[in-house]
Each structure stands twice: as structure tokens, then as C-alpha cells.
Amino acid sequence: xxxxxxxxGRKPPELGTFAHFLQTVIHSQQRRETSVxxxxxxxxxxxxxxxxxxxxxxxxxxxxxxxxxxxxxxAAHIDELGKEDYLNCxxxxxxxxxxxxxxxxxxxxxx
Numbered sequence: 001x002x003x004x005x006x007x008x009g010r011k012p013p014e015l016g017t018f019a020h021f022l023q024t025v026i027h028s029q030q031r032r033e034t035s036v037x038x039x040x041x042x043x044x045x046x047x048x049x050x051x052x053x054x055x056x057x058x059x060x061x062x063x064x065x066x067x068x069x070x071x072x073x074x075a076a077h078i079d080e081l082g083k084e085d086y087l088n089c090x091x092x093x094x095x096x097x098x099x100x101x102x103x104x105x106x107x108x109x110x111x
Contacts, residue, residue: 015072019064026057053106060106063099067092 013021024031025038032038045051053059071081071089081089093099 015064015068019061019068022054022061022064026055026061047109048106049108049110050106053102060099060102063092063102067099 024035025041032042045054048054067089071085071092091098094101
């Protein structure tokens with residue numbers, strides 16, 4: 001993550017990498033105190049109205065886990081996904097309580 005932030009020409013982190021980053025942010029007090037990247041991320045999220053969803057273990061981190069384990073990893077590595085899988089994935093990502101909508105709401109700045 002730090003290398004990507006330092007050099008925007010680099011390949012962005014994959015979903016699993018970002019999920020691991022969030023897990024560290026959420027669960028490691030030591031890393032919160034020592035990591036510059038985590039410190040900057042927490043400072044940024046403090047400016048967002050509903051950022052608690054981003055830092056909740058049952059929020060974005062959980063949704064990324066479901067997305068990668070139920071859909072992305074299966075499709076990329078072992079299985080063909082059917083119509084029901086597509087509809088479930090679509091609901092998870094762009095449904096009324098989907099990840100994209102929650103990200104938009106969670107990253108709005110305080111007024």
C-alpha cells in the first residue's frame with residue numbers, strides 16, 4: 001500500500017490486500033501507533049461524516065471478505081459463476097445497501 005501511495009504509476013492494491021490493510025487498521029493498536037500510512041488513513045477518515053463503517057469489523061472489511069471469497073476468488077481461480085451468483089454479487093456491490101453506496105456515504109466530508 002505504501003509503495004502505491006508513494007508512486008501513483010504502480011499497480012493499485014488488490015481487494016484482498018486492502019482487506020488485510022483494513023484488518024490491521026481495525027485490530028492492531030501497535031500498528032495504529034507506529035505506521036505512518038495507517039496514521040494518515042485514520043486522519044483522513046476522521047474528516048468523513050460516516051467513516052465508522054470503514055473502520056467497523058462488520059463494515060467494509062466484512063463486505064470485502066464476502067466479495068473476494070464468494071465471488072472474485074471463485075470466478076478468477078476455480079469456478080464459473082452463474083446468474084444467481086451475478087445477482088447476489090450485484091446486490092452486494094451496487095444494491096440499496098451495497099458497498100459502493102456505503103463508500104460514497106462513508107467518505108463524505110464534514111460540513
